[in-house]
Amino acid sequence: MLMQVDKKHNTIQPIIEPSKPLLEVNGLKKHFSVRNPLGRLEATVKAVNNVSFQLHEGQTYGLVGESGCGKSTTGRTLLRLIEPTEGEAIFQGRDIFKLRKDEFQKIRQDMQMVFQDPYSSLNPRKRIGHTLEEPLKIHGIGKKSERVDLVMDILEKVGLRMEHFYRYPHEFSGGQRQRIGLARALIVNPKLVICDEPVSALDVSIQSQIINLLRRLQEELKLTYLFIAHDISVVRHISDRIGVMYLGQMVEDAPTDSLISNPLHPYTQALLSAVPIAKPNFQRERIILKGEIPSPMNPPSGCIFHTRCPKAMKICKTDFPIIKEVAPDHFVGCHLY
């Protein structure tokens, strides 16, 4: 049944978007086994369950959802920091999940990651220059002096100065550290950068600086981003397309404009209604979700969102909603449509 959805994805996508996707994720699943102390299987956590999306060259795909919905796990499986349970990810015509470790090593250079916490993402005992040089060493790029040149270039690109080369991470602020984290990802000249909540640990004013930097670098270096965040108001500023995840599943997937102006899934509507608007007298109807996010160990039957959905119907409790293209290029998995 779900394969059908993917097929639909594939057949409809090329008509609207003629360019071939850089990364195509189909039916990605990551299930964690929970074992009791005796090693018996107690439950399976479906952290990521059947997620499919496409990344197009030079564009940004935003992945939003609340904590624990599996968006970070999705990002990590793509770099095989976590091995996926099922599914495929076609990068440049090859399924990266099927590659051997040494084959995947070459692809790692093209797929880099920026991490959430700028405080723990840099080794406190290494000077910045050495931290930035390390990816070059690992991928065997350049001689010593060439590597130093590359490090200096990238420092400049992310808005840092040469004299920062010999500093330690603790001498920098959070925003500067995130710039260093970004520099580490970009120094090997990647095609795809997975940004795992790159701004959520930063002040709002610094957030916009980093977002602007990300956009500028995207234009300069022709980068493709997978931008993971829980804050839809941040994601909409940078993304060309947004995917909304809930409890390990993709519930809505649409171009940013279409998703913001016309959110179809009740969960997306609730997320958007929580974004503050800078108009003091503007009264908006807030959709407050009742209850807590269910345990992914024991997800609800039928539509996973029906326990909290304000528009839940009878069918939602029993039948799993198939993802449909409701508006042009706007996909949603909900029985309302």
Next chain:
Amino acid sequence: MEALEKREELIVIKSNLKKQQRQLFIRRFFANKLAVVGLAIIIFLILLSILGPLVISHDPYGMKVDDRLGAPSSIHLLGTDEFGRDLLSRIIYGAQVSMGVGFAVAAIASIVGMAVGLYASYYRVLDNVLMRICDGIMAFPAILLAIALMAALGASTNNVILSLSIVYIPYIARVVRSAALVVREETYIEAMKAQGASSWRIIWLHIAPNTLSPLIVQATFIFANAIIVEAALSFLGAGVPAPDPSWGNILYDGKKVIFTAWWMVVYPGICIVLSVLGFNLFGDGLRDLLDPHTNQAKK
């Protein structure tokens, strides 16, 4: 062309920074009075053990039966032992043995223990095997195990070092492992994995340097303990074999005559206390100095 200029500028920045940091390092080390005292004691003891034998006039092995248990005097500055041997000479020769054993044991146990701890923390299966072996070693009292090993290996100074190293490896391994388990979860390790770094690189270039602080503290403790346990071994006849002097066997020889010849226990005792104190103070200072975070706080 531009790149070359930049590189030259960077070299200037580097040399300036290195100079600054060296000055800062020295200034901060000397600001820590206790560490300076520790270093002074260590230097004094090392000089004593190296230069002492050239200066002293008495043979540490020369017995004089009519001069047994002589009180400190102008001829024998620290008195004589129960065979009439000059105590000062024996303490100076003993310094070489005791400090040598302490230092060698601390060094061997640190290096091997670090490797064991790091690999145990990184590989789950290895963790169970290595840590159970460590538990086994730690289940024996240190002295008992050392005696057993000495009995098996035969009495010699090298075997004292070997057996004490085996005894203390688990103590280092445990400390390093627990520190490494914390470091392993840091994002910068994940970032290295995302780059596809080899496990050798991750373990030795990223995890290992971040476990140094607790390791140094533990190593100074082991240095001190090794001197004391060597003394206990000597007492039981399983340590540095007689007639070679070590602070430990002088002390234990003195125990038998503690009421008639106090100098036989007081002077080697002072030496043991001094060396242990010196290394502990220096170790603490070194730990603070090597931690980049405390650098920041004290600037």
